[in-house]
Amino acid sequence: MYWSISLKNIIQGAAAVLIAAVFSGCQSADKANTEKKEHARYFDLPSYFQQEIDSLAKANPKINKTVMKDDKEETKQVHIKDWTTELSSFQSIDLNKPAYEGHIKTDTIDQVIQYSFTDPELDLSCVRIKMDPSGKPLLISIEKHVKNTLYGTTEFLVYEKDSFYLVEKNQAVRVMGDNYYKVQGEF
Structure with missing residues (x-):
């Protein structure tokens, strides 16, 4: 018992x-x-780009895509099979990362929000978002800079809804030299 x-x-x-x-x-x-x-007090870029990825995957638009590596360039008209990969550089930018906390200065002029980063050690230097009158993003531009003892990279990203996207990157690698590439898609 x-x-x-x-x-x-x-x-x-x-x-x-x-x-x-x-x-x-x-x-x-x-x-x-x-x-x-x-x-999440700054604009949520990962969520915005996830919505764009979902929308573009569903619509499956034909894109004029230009790829440039150093001085070689090729343009083709294509349907993008994987928008997640295509826009990954944009979706990886998160203004609400803890590393950026306390290092972002926000200015708004004529429906353009500009986020400037006050710590030069951070990878982002400036993000600009142009809004339409209803508060939806029309254009997003991002400037990134990474510099260490092995390499320096400058990246410029632009996304204009229903118009084009651009990923432009300059890289200077110690011993290996400089590299430049650009990917641009026009809707």
């Missing part, structure tokens, strides 16, 4: 601990989501 009561108590206690852990996990996830939403 004592053994069955103790076993029953143990099972009930284990169930109570399991239920508490499940609810605690849910509350932690809810708290993390709330903190993330509160922290």
Whole structure:
């Protein structure tokens, strides 16, 4: 009799601990989501570009795509098979990263929001977003700079909704020399 009561108590206690852990996990996830939403005070570029990726994948537009490597250039009319890869340079930019916190200066002039980065050690130097009168992005430009002892990279990204996108990159690698490439797609 004592053994069955103790076993029953143990099972009930284990169930109570399991239920508490499940609810605690849910509350932690809810708290993390709330903190993330509160922290997202700058324009959410990853979400915007995910919407664009989804829209473009569905529409499957024909693109005039130009690829340039150093002084060689080729242009073709294509359907992009993987918009996630095509726009990955844009989608990877997140103004709400903790590393940028406290280092962004925001200016707004004539429906253009400019985010300037005050720490030269950060990879981003400037992000500009031109909004339409209803507050939707029309054009986004991004300037990135990375410099260390092995290489220096400058990247310029532009995305104009329903018009074109551009990824332009200059890279100076110690010992290997300079590289330049450009990818431009026109809708």
